[in-house]
Amino acid sequence: MLDTETMRTFTKVAECKSFSKAAKLLFKTPAAISYRIKSLETDLNTQLFERTTRTVSLTLAGQHLYEHCSQWLLWLTTMPEELHQIRDGVERKINLTINNLLYDVEAVTELLSYLQEKFPFTNFTFNRQVYMGVWDSLLHGECHLAIGATGTESLDNMINIFPLGEINWVFVAAKNHPITHLEGPLSNETLRKYPAINIEDTSIYMNKRVAWLLPSQSEIIVPNITTKLLCHLKGLGIGFLPRSVCQKYLDSGELIECQVINERKPSPLSLAWKKSHMGKVMCEIINLFKFHHSLASSFLKNIDIKR
Structure with missing residues (x-):
């Protein structure tokens, strides 16, 4: 028929x-x-x-x-x-998760263009997650590879990792914010008077983490690091930002670095992938990071890389 x-x-x-x-x-x-x-x-x-x-x-x-x-x-x-x-071992579908701290529109577009040209019959899905949401997508979701999983040790023996470097944090406030006129290090009693600006952990099945929030302190939740930065610049609240994200505003004086009692330690991030889904596409992406290809480096602008 x-x-x-x-x-x-x-x-x-x-x-x-x-x-x-x-x-x-x-x-x-x-x-x-x-x-x-x-x-x-x-x-x-x-x-x-x-x-x-x-x-x-x-x-x-x-x-x-x-x-x-x-x-x-x-x-x-x-x-x-x-x-x-x-x-020949080319996967039909690849799902990638990117840590919100590393998400860059141009980097995603350039990587996708490269992969589509090399593997035209593979379907790619990119999504963005926050904190433990990255691991959650690997362990409980459909993610095959994550760019920016927290830590340098795998949370599951079925997942391999490759350390990428670490995020260094700085406590900031807008130049006219009241705390910038106080001598530090600033106590928690002083800081809790002002809202903390945070991005909510996107984890569903794993315990959510909070970047920085004191007991009884009010909180402003925003969807991404760009919005968080702008809120800091507007003086809407206080908190930690990656130094690489806010350095130019520290240099210009729009943001002021504040000394606090409990400084935030650097956050190591890694490339993480499922061992069970290894094919040519996965190997290609992993090697881009292992051999410091420019396509991979575009994701690592906020990271202090240790080689």
Whole structure:
């Protein structure tokens, strides 16, 4: 009923909106084309074309069939190469998670462009997570590889890691904020009077972490590091920021570094991936980081790299 030749004939008529034009392109007679389409409609017991003396156009049922036939014919064209890639160990799908602290729009776009060109039949999904949400996506989600998992030790023996470096933190406030006029180190009693600006941990199954929040202190929750930085610049609250993110504002005087009693220790981050999903694509991404390719370096702007 829907053999390859019939599908090609049907889609060509739909695209040309003419039996005679389709016949020329397919090197058939108009009568042969018309007969094949009529036989298809009879077999399906469904009218696929509206016919007039001058034109033919798809019915709603014809439009539905055209969409599926087009997809099927396209897949038939690419299918041999897809099978060859699967045979050669190229994964059909890769899900990547990126730590919010390392997420960069241009870095993601450049990496995706590179991977799509090299592995055109692999489907890629990128998502952003915060703190333990990165590990959560690896251990309990569909993530295959994470850029910026916290720590330098794996939380599961089925996951390998490669240390990337660490985030160094600095406690900041806007230049006109009241605490910038006080001598440090500042006590917790002084700091808890002002809101802490935080990004909520996106973990679902694992215990959420809070970056910095004192007992009885109010909190402003924002979705990403860019918003957190802007809130600090506006003087809406206080807290820690990666030094690399705010250094130029410290240099300009828009933000002031404050000394506090409990400084935040550097946060080591790692590349982490599932051992069970190792194929050519995963190896390619891992090697980009291991051998310090510029595509990988674009994700590490906020990290102090230790080689």
